[in-house]
Amino acid sequence: DTAVSQTPKYLVTQMGNDKSIKCEQNLGHDTMYWYKQDSKKFLKIMFSYNNKELIINETVPNRFSPKSPDKAHLNLHINSLELGDSAVYFCASSQDRRGHQFFGPGTRLTVL
Amino acid sequence: GIQVEQSPPDLILQEGANSTLRCNFSDSVNNLQWFHQNPWGQLINLFYIPSGTKQNGRLSATTVATERYSLLYISSSQTTDSGVYFCAVELYTNAGKSTFGDGTTLTVKP
Numbered sequence: 001d002t003a004v005s006q007t008p009k010y011l012v013t014q015m016g017n018d019k020s021i022k023c024e025q026n027l028g029h030d031t032m033y034w035y036k037q038d039s040k041k042f043l044k045i046m047f048s049y050n051n052k053e054l055i056i057n058e059t060v061p062n063r064f065s066p067k068s069p070d071k072a073h074l075n076l077h078i079n080s081l082e083l084g085d086s087a088v089y090f091c092a093s094s095q096d097r098r099g100h101q102f103f104g105p106g107t108r109l110t111v112l
Numbered sequence: 113g114i115q116v117e118q119s120p121p122d123l124i125l126q127e128g129a130n131s132t133l134r135c136n137f138s139d140s141v142n143n144l145q146w147f148h149q150n151p152w153g154q155l156i157n158l159f160y161i162p163s164g165t166k167q168n169g170r171l172s173a174t175t176v177a178t179e180r181y182s183l184l185y186i187s188s189s190q191t192t193d194s195g196v197y198f199c200a201v202e203l204y205t206n207a208g209k210s211t212f213g214d215g216t217t218l219t220v221k222p
Binding site: 031033041043044045048050055056058088090092098099100103105108 | 142143145147149153154156157160196198200202206207208209210211214215
């Protein structure tokens with residue numbers, strides 16, 4: 001009965017590969033987010049979707065492409081992975097775009 | 113963009129002590145949240161508090177929006193309170209975009 005779930009929890013891959021991280025929420029929320037937390041613990045928003053529509057797209061390389069097949073899912077696809085992409089990626093959701101946010105457990109991505 | 117400053121950056125307490133964490137922000141906000149990231153990396157939402165005061169057990173928070181700051185109070189701290197505390201704010205003009213502070217790392221010693 002996890003509210004916001006992400007898979008995989010850990011991802012280790014080689015530079016240049018393409019990978020995806022999946023996120024699902026069972027809270028019935030309209031808004032979902034992707035955040036990146038770097039090695040110094042700084043948290044920064046990457047994308048936000050409201051009712052499957054992209055509303056926030058920060059200055060993220062276009063190698064990162066979010067996809068929202070429905071309101072309950074927001075996946076993150078990353079092409080041509082680079083060393084600097086190593087981080088923990090968090091998915092979150094909220095009732096609406098101004099709401100109380102609930103975070104998933106995070107996906108630790110390591111690019112070798 | 114909006115600036116969010118948290119203080120202190122690090123705090124070490126003995127179990128049972130009280131503490132106050134501060135979050136200053138540079139613009140009018142529509143939304144302010146406090147989060148706790150535990151040593152296992154999990155982010156827990158503590159308060160959604162754009163203004164006023166809220167209490168939840170040993171924790172309470174106050175936001176004075178007109179003066180652009182928020183305070184998180186932890187009373188009778190326990191070792192399980194250790195971790196990083198973040199505040200995150202959202203501008204009226206930019207709904208859906210939360211800007212996080214750099215966090216306060218709290219260590220509670222037994």
